Amino acid sequence: MKNRSAATAAFTLAALLLVTGCTGGAQETMPGMDHGGGSSAPPATTSATDADVMFASMMIPHHAQAIEMSDVLLAKGDIDERVTELAQGIKAAQQPEIDRMQQWLEDWGADSSDGDAMQHGDGMMSEDDMQMLANASGAEAEQLFLSQMIQHHRGAVDMAQAEIDNGSNAAAIALAKTIVEAQMAEIAQMEQLQGSL
Numbered sequence: 001m002k003n004r005s006a007a008t009a010a011f012t013l014a015a016l017l018l019v020t021g022c023t024g025g026a027q028e029t030m031p032g033m034d035h036g037g038g039s040s041a042p043p044a045t046t047s048a049t050d051a052d053v054m055f056a057s058m059m060i061p062h063h064a065q066a067i068e069m070s071d072v073l074l075a076k077g078d079i080d081e082r083v084t085e086l087a088q089g090i091k092a093a094q095q096p097e098i099d100r101m102q103q104w105l106e107d108w109g110a111d112s113s114d115g116d117a118m119q120h121g122d123g124m125m126s127e128d129d130m131q132m133l134a135n136a137s138g139a140e141a142e143q144l145f146l147s148q149m150i151q152h153h154r155g156a157v158d159m160a161q162a163e164i165d166n167g168s169n170a171a172a173i174a175l176a177k178t179i180v181e182a183q184m185a186e187i188a189q190m191e192q193l194q195g196s197l
Helices: 002-029 050-074 081-108 112-117 127-135 138-166 170-196
Strands: none
Touching: 050 081, 050 127, 050 138, 050 170, 081 138, 081 170, 127 138, 138 170
């Protein structure tokens, strides 16, 4: 009887140790199964180099100007529907990207004002360019918006390609690839629109 009780106790202890060991091992080796219960950080917060910080801090004001340009166009009442749809699409795509990059900079402990020093390179419009767009109407506004936005997008593609080539943060590189793909497609769309308006 004593041997049976000892064997049962030993079996129970071994089973408990096995279950405890398996549970701990599963948490350590299967991070995708965590479902928010652990403290693992999202990919964008893991690490960032100067290139990653530069990409986000410069792309934020760049995207913000594209949204501003779209708002200027959308405030006009005499614009072709295809151009207004394009402007709405730009706004819908770029505001969430701004929000994501601002969060990354905060997570990385970076100064989001670094990109504010960006001058009129990288496709950015000058104050005079923006005023010309604001003053234009009808077909002139459509063509001006398209030509300015093509230039603006080409600058964004160059900046995103620099991140792909030089960055190290996986999430930032993935966003840069998305920007290149989406904005190259929009450039082609805008060039087609220019010829059909």
